[in-house]
Amino acid sequence: MKDKSPMMDKTGDIMAVICLLLLKLPKCETASGKVLEETYRQWVRYKEDCIKMIENEPLPQADLASLFCNRTFDKYACWPDAPAGSVVNISCPFYLPWYDKVSQGVVRRRCGSDGAWEREDSGQVWRDMSQCEEEKEVTSQELWVKQLMVSFRMLYTVGYSLSLFTLITALIILLSFRKLHCFRNFIHANLFLSFILRAVSVIVKDTMLERHWGREIIKQTDVTEILSHQAAIGCRIAQVMMQYCVLANHYWFFGEAHYLYSVLIASVLMDNNKYLPYVCLGWGIPLLFVVPWVVMKLLKENKECWAVNENMSYWWIIRFPILFASLINFLIFMKVLKVILSKLRASNQTEYPDYKLRLAKATLTLIPLFGIHEVIFIFATDEQTSGFLRYAKVFITLFLNSFQGFLVGVLYCYINKEVRTELRRKLRSWRMEAEIVCCGQ
Structure with a gap:
């Protein structure tokens, strides 16, 4: 037989x-x-x-x-x-x-x-x-790491969702009121938009990855299909869009820093002719790095959803411009802070005895505006960190990146004196119109 x-x-x-x-x-x-x-x-x-x-x-x-x-x-x-x-x-x-x-x-x-x-x-x-068979004994440490990663994902999902809602509302406010249409708010609005796109791209990327790896495998052809280039197109596009939006977000940080430096230190008055350079800086420069990264991925690491960086030299195409912009922003931050400190000290002799408090407030306001938190782990790269330091870096980075949009929206829109004044004026106008309508009836 x-x-x-x-x-x-x-x-x-x-x-x-x-x-x-x-x-x-x-x-x-x-x-x-x-x-x-x-x-x-x-x-x-x-x-x-x-x-x-x-x-x-x-x-x-x-x-x-x-x-x-x-x-x-x-x-x-x-x-x-x-x-x-x-x-x-x-x-x-x-x-x-x-x-x-x-x-x-x-x-x-x-x-x-x-x-x-x-x-x-x-x-x-x-x-x-x-x-x-694999002898799989789930240790308490492995279980802790798994729970930690789930918590991290929940953390940044909540952060990006909250930032998304806050920033969309803030962007609508800035665009709705004519008196808020100025060069400074134009840069703020683009920064808000870059945050919105970044949050959306991260959420979409996670969804595409989960959908890609969440397919049911019944037969051998299902495995072949899930590993095919055609099946990975969607998550690759999401990955590319996320990298572009992250870079655009950092270069609008750079735009904010450059604008404040120009006005406060260089004493340059901005006019309408200056819009285009900032648009090219914020939305154009990221393409100069994303496109080469995509080409290298296609030629050298064309595997799955492009989320794994086997050769870190290709990843530096994305990492270098982010670190460069963060370092420049940090230098501008120190220069601006020095100018603010000198002005507050000068005014301290007359009418502002609480200049240290005002300095602290200005510092906390500038940090999210310039994206200074990126400098915290600028030399602690993914390859060099492990153990507690790695988890600490992941937590701080995810927390700040996801909630930063919320913080920027609150600082530069909701508690902004100019915006609040315009909102109160508009509310009074609407109330008066409502009273006139009621009286007329």
Whole structure:
């Protein structure tokens, strides 16, 4: 008795290990994406080697008339011909992500006395792969890290959502009142818009990644499809848009810093002819870095959703302009703060005895305006941090980046004296109009 075909195993057993892998790993590119892709590539290599063995190895020469079980590939391991009544031990497949831990283990099958692979009561071919399974003991530290990452995601989702609502309302206010239309508020409005686009792009990117890795895998073609370039187009576009919006946000920080420097220190009066340079700075310069990054990703790291940076030199195409703008903003921040301090000290002798409090207020106002928090970890890169420092960096960065839009909207719109005055004037106007209508009736 021999198997009908070396490749005929039940469809539900196809890619069992990869399906299991998706269940074990978190649904994010940094984990399941990279590991799944490499595992599938190794599995294909293992399968091709097995098929070559099946096609090229000669039949057993001892006794061609005797019964033996056919060589076969059951989508998990490669089995040679086996004499009837024997137990076959095969080394754990090398494509397993945890192969280093189980390299000495074996997977077993039994060849029955009738020359057919022994089956279970369910009809499935019996196979013992207990020695090849990953010994997964979830330690308290791993559980803590997992809960921490979930908390981080909730944190920045809430932060970006709150910032989004605050900034959209603030932008509507700045655009709705004619008296608020000035060059300073033009820059504020563009900064608000860059924050809005940044928040939207981050939320969309997370949604696309979750949708990409959240697909149900039933058969082998589903794995091939999920790893195809066509399936990753959506999340790649979302990734590119997020990188552009993050860069645009930083360069509108730069625009705010340059404007304040020009007015306060250089004493340059702004006119309508100055709009275009700021638009090019905020919306144009990011393209000079995003486009080369996209080209390098296409040519050198065209894998999945482009969220994993295997070669950090390509990532510096995005990182360098952000760090450069942050450093320039920090220098301008120090210069502006020095000017404010000198003016407050000069006025301290007459009418402003609380100049230290006013200085602190000005400092806290300028920090979110210039994006100075980026300088905190400017030299603590992702490659250099680990352990508590890494988690601290992730928390501070996510917290500040997600809630920064909310803080900027409140500081430069909702508690801005000019805006509040205009809102009160408009409310009085509406109230008077309502009273006139009521009296007229």
